[in-house]
Amino acid sequence: MNILVLGGDGYLGWPTALHLSALGHRVTVADNLVRREYDREMGVDSLVPIASIEDRVLKWEQVSGHVVDVRVGNLTDATFTYNIVAETQPDAIVHFGEQRSAPYSMIDREHAVYTQVNNVVGTLNLMYAIAEINPDIHLVKLGTMGEYGYPNIDIEEGFIEITHKGRTDVLPYPKQPGSFYHLSKVHDSANIMFACRVWGLRSTDLNQGIVYGQSTPESDLDPVLATRFDYDAVFGTVLNRFCVQAVTGHPLTVYGAGGQTRGMLNIRDTLACVTLAIENPADQGEFRVFNQFTESFSVMQMAELVQRVSPTPVDIAEGLANPRVEHEEHYFHAANTKLLDLGLQPHLLTEDVVAGMLELVERHRDRVDLNAIAPTVQWRKSASTLKTASEVPDASFLVV
Amino acid sequence: MNILVLGGDGYLGWPTALHLSALGHRVTVADNLVRREYDREMGVDSLVPIASIEDRVLKWEQVSGHVVDVRVGNLTDATFTYNIVAETQPDAIVHFGEQRSAPYSMIDREHAVYTQVNNVVGTLNLMYAIAEINPDIHLVKLGTMGEYGYPNIDIEEGFIEITHKGRTDVLPYPKQPGSFYHLSKVHDSANIMFACRVWGLRSTDLNQGIVYGQSTPESDLDPVLATRFDYDAVFGTVLNRFCVQAVTGHPLTVYGAGGQTRGMLNIRDTLACVTLAIENPADQGEFRVFNQFTESFSVMQMAELVQRVSPTPVDIAEGLANPRVEHEEHYFHAANTKLLDLGLQPHLLTEDVVAGMLELVERHRDRVDLNAIAPTVQWRKSASTLKTASEVPDASFLVV
Numbered sequence: 001m002n003i004l005v006l007g008g009d010g011y012l013g014w015p016t017a018l019h020l021s022a023l024g025h026r027v028t029v030a031d032n033l034v035r036r037e038y039d040r041e042m043g044v045d046s047l048v049p050i051a052s053i054e055d056r057v058l059k060w061e062q063v064s065g066h067v068v069d070v071r072v073g074n075l076t077d078a079t080f081t082y083n084i085v086a087e088t089q090p091d092a093i094v095h096f097g098e099q100r101s102a103p104y105s106m107i108d109r110e111h112a113v114y115t116q117v118n119n120v121v122g123t124l125n126l127m128y129a130i131a132e133i134n135p136d137i138h139l140v141k142l143g144t145m146g147e148y149g150y151p152n153i154d155i156e157e158g159f160i161e162i163t164h165k166g167r168t169d170v171l172p173y174p175k176q177p178g179s180f181y182h183l184s185k186v187h188d189s190a191n192i193m194f195a196c197r198v199w200g201l202r203s204t205d206l207n208q209g210i211v212y213g214q215s216t217p218e219s220d221l222d223p224v225l226a227t228r229f230d231y232d233a234v235f236g237t238v239l240n241r242f243c244v245q246a247v248t249g250h251p252l253t254v255y256g257a258g259g260q261t262r263g264m265l266n267i268r269d270t271l272a273c274v275t276l277a278i279e280n281p282a283d284q285g286e287f288r289v290f291n292q293f294t295e296s297f298s299v300m301q302m303a304e305l306v307q308r309v310s311p312t313p314v315d316i317a318e319g320l321a322n323p324r325v326e327h328e329e330h331y332f333h334a335a336n337t338k339l340l341d342l343g344l345q346p347h348l349l350t351e352d353v354v355a356g357m358l359e360l361v362e363r364h365r366d367r368v369d370l371n372a373i374a375p376t377v378q379w380r381k382s383a384s385t386l387k388t389a390s391e392v393p394d395a396s397f398l399v400v
Numbered sequence: 401m402n403i404l405v406l407g408g409d410g411y412l413g414w415p416t417a418l419h420l421s422a423l424g425h426r427v428t429v430a431d432n433l434v435r436r437e438y439d440r441e442m443g444v445d446s447l448v449p450i451a452s453i454e455d456r457v458l459k460w461e462q463v464s465g466h467v468v469d470v471r472v473g474n475l476t477d478a479t480f481t482y483n484i485v486a487e488t489q490p491d492a493i494v495h496f497g498e499q500r501s502a503p504y505s506m507i508d509r510e511h512a513v514y515t516q517v518n519n520v521v522g523t524l525n526l527m528y529a530i531a532e533i534n535p536d537i538h539l540v541k542l543g544t545m546g547e548y549g550y551p552n553i554d555i556e557e558g559f560i561e562i563t564h565k566g567r568t569d570v571l572p573y574p575k576q577p578g579s580f581y582h583l584s585k586v587h588d589s590a591n592i593m594f595a596c597r598v599w600g601l602r603s604t605d606l607n608q609g610i611v612y613g614q615s616t617p618e619s620d621l622d623p624v625l626a627t628r629f630d631y632d633a634v635f636g637t638v639l640n641r642f643c644v645q646a647v648t649g650h651p652l653t654v655y656g657a658g659g660q661t662r663g664m665l666n667i668r669d670t671l672a673c674v675t676l677a678i679e680n681p682a683d684q685g686e687f688r689v690f691n692q693f694t695e696s697f698s699v700m701q702m703a704e705l706v707q708r709v710s711p712t713p714v715d716i717a718e719g720l721a722n723p724r725v726e727h728e729e730h731y732f733h734a735a736n737t738k739l740l741d742l743g744l745q746p747h748l749l750t751e752d753v754v755a756g757m758l759e760l761v762e763r764h765r766d767r768v769d770l771n772a773i774a775p776t777v778q779w780r781k782s783a784s785t786l787k788t789a790s791e792v793p794d795a796s797f798l799v800v
Contacts, residue, residue, distance in 0.1 A: 078509060078513075108528075109478060109524070109525065109528040112524060112528070113478075113521055113524055113525070116520060116521070116524065116587075116591075117517060117521065120520070120587075121513055121516070121517065124512060124513055124516065124580075125509065125513070128508075128509040128512070128782055131782040132783065151571055152567055152568070152569035153562060153563075153564040153565065153567045153568065153569045154564060154565050154567065160562070160574075162553060162562055162564075163553075163563075164553040164554060164560065164562075165553065165554050167552055167731070168552070168553065169551045169552035169553045171551055171553075171574035171576070172574045172575065172576065173574070174560075174562070174572045174573070174574055175572065175590065176571070176572065177590065178594075179594075180524075180591070180594075183590055183591055183594060186587075186590055187520075187583075187586075187587045187590070190575065190577065190583055190586055191580070191583055194577065194578075194579075194580075194583060197725060198725040198779050198780060199780065199782060325597060325598040331567070379598050380599065382528055382532050382599060383532065
């Protein structure tokens with residue numbers, strides 16, 4: 001198949017592109033490389049060194065014999081978006097090409113507006129390009145489990161049957177997103193659902209949990225092919241943070257009660273899920289939602305797991321102020337059967353997996369910047385001062 | 401009270417500003433006057449002549465002795481938005497300041513993106529301005545009943561109690577908006593609900609039905625104070641179209657089966673509802689939703705009502721192609737008790753009211769442009785050619 005991977009220079013876009021290429025698909029990556037600019041703006045870096053996109057694709061061709069084409073541009077530029085769709089004639093488009101950090105979207109007004117315009121307009125342009133160039137293209141869009149929020153009932157996959165005052169209908173599952181980033185994903189989902197209805201587009205919305213891990217069969221072939229490992233307060237995720245704290249001998253920082261429970265999945269399962277969605281496309285006019293996670297853990301359970309696996313003794317710092325506004329103890333039971341029904345074989349979060357993550361951190365511990373870990377963005381404030389703000393070389397991409 | 405009316409030059413914003421001014425509130429109108437530019441872009445005009453904003457406020461001061469202050473600017477310009485909030489120090493902000501036509505948002509990609517960016521970013525800027533200048537300000541936001549779509553269960557006011565697999569929660573009512581415009585209102589509602597939760601803002605979302613009528617106690621005082629009467633295919637509403645067709649001896653055009661049922665209200669009730677919301681503000685941190693309509697009618701019922709009241713014989717043209725993608729026969733039962741509980745006394749759609757509308761059209765029949773009525777925008781197409789497109793003098797406001 002011909003596959004266009006949007007955001008193909010990012011944490012998940014890059015290894016997904018490699019995986020699809022390894023399977024023999026013809027892959028084109030499109031990216032505006034802004035993820036690298038966010039690092040410069042925040043004054044942080046991936047724990048694992050990241051090669052340039054040029055070096056990445058060159059190395060991939062050397063080790064695999066497969067060519068991945070690269071287009072650099074911005075999806076909010078409609079001409080760019082139409083051109084890549086028209087020129088690559090994809091069967092499927094995998095859309096990772098969005099600003100994906102909740103704290104980044106909560107920095108201040110400028111970052112909130114940037115996140116929503118960047119994500120929503122990029123996706124609108126893409127929908128129009130598909131409708132006008134080839135409505136048969138399958139749009140595989142990355143959403144987030146955070147679209148649902150944390151209701152006191154079971155979370156279903158996109159839709160729920162509601163019986164109310166003696167009548168019944170199947171309706172979009174109510175959404176309670178917890179940041180301007182999560183809201184942008186909800187806006188996207190609503191826009192795409194509508195486009196499927198009026199224009200007959202076909203789309204799969206992958207409401208993904210929190211991804212952990214950095215090792216995939218293809219990216220492990222050479223250090224130049226490695227993907228990111230983010231542990232900073234803005235783009236990092238909690239399990240990565242705990243691993244970095246454990247290796248460097250710092251207490252694991254649990255914010256709030258630690259009962260915040262999240263759906264999680266291994267990076268290898270992200271690749272498998274996207275592949276399953278592509279190989280089993282939505283019907284024409286269908287908007288379907290898959291909940292893309294394999295297990296759920298509370299923040300405290302993750303801390304205890306890292307503590308248990310760490311070869312050196314580790315403390316857990318409890319009761320720290322929570323920078324987010326969120327339920328710290330809540331019901332969480334979410335359906336995730338649709339991808340399993342398509343054949344997903346989960347890689348679970350075993351002690352071996354955590355041990356592997358700790359070893360990865362150990363290998364790169366000279367690159368750890370502990371100053372990057374403390375929370376800077378406060379949900380309750382409409383503007384947070386970043387300690388790295390004065391180091392911003394150029395954030396002109398923020399102007400919308 | 402000190403009240404800021406955003407979009408105060410438009411169909412409803414202007415008479416609302418007058419009404420609040422007549423009640424003794426200190427009113428400031430902010431508007432970028434773009435509604436007048438849409439007319440020029442579409443090559444249409446209000447049936448009733450509309451005075452300049454300068455003449456409007458001058459006349460109002462002459463006839464009432466009340467001063468309405470005017471600020472011309474764009475809510476997507478954060479500096480403008482922060483300045484008007486800081487300088488006017490309002491107790492309440494009534495937010496009509498959005499692109500409000502579904503067909504306009506469905507013209508093509510450019511108009512869809514314009515509508516969503518204009519509406520969502522304007523409201524984001526406003527939320528941030530309130531949070532940073534005075535979170536005590538009550539935001540009264542105009543939404544639409546169209547946010548709900550047409551589910552097969554009763555529509556509640558913003559939230560619904562759902563019992564699912566033995567557990568119960570009260571969740572945001574599922575939304576099924578039917579155009580990129582309606583989607584923009586859904587995005588706004590989600591963003592504002594979130595801001596109330598994390599920053600403690602107070603807001604009332606008025607999910608308004610279709611407003612009819614052009615006569616209010618204040619705007620009737622002088623022709624210079626008149627508000628709009630739109631009957632064209634893009635900004636007009638169905639009852640206005642039927643009145644114009646009846647007066648000019650053309651069959652009433654019912655698109656599709658005519659069973660499309662909508663919540664409706666008299667323009668005088670819009671003024672009363674907004675006033676009730678302002679006088680009974682939401683609590684700090686509260687996001688509340690009122691369904692703002694008084695009756696519901698199907699399109700065919702409206703056609704038959706106009707046919708019955710018209711002094712001259714009128715035909716109904718049935719079975720015309722529907723430019724929209726919508727259910728043409730559907731269940732519709734929506735709650736609307738919250739504003740009644742606050743004391744709303746509805747003005748119903750009587751035969752006398754329709755007779756008054758027909759008389760209004762008769763007085764201005766020399767201004768009717770029958771070419772403006774036929775549908776131009778097709779929901780099933782991603783781009784519609786407007787016959788007036790070549791007449792566009794300047795639509796630079798579309799560039800976002």
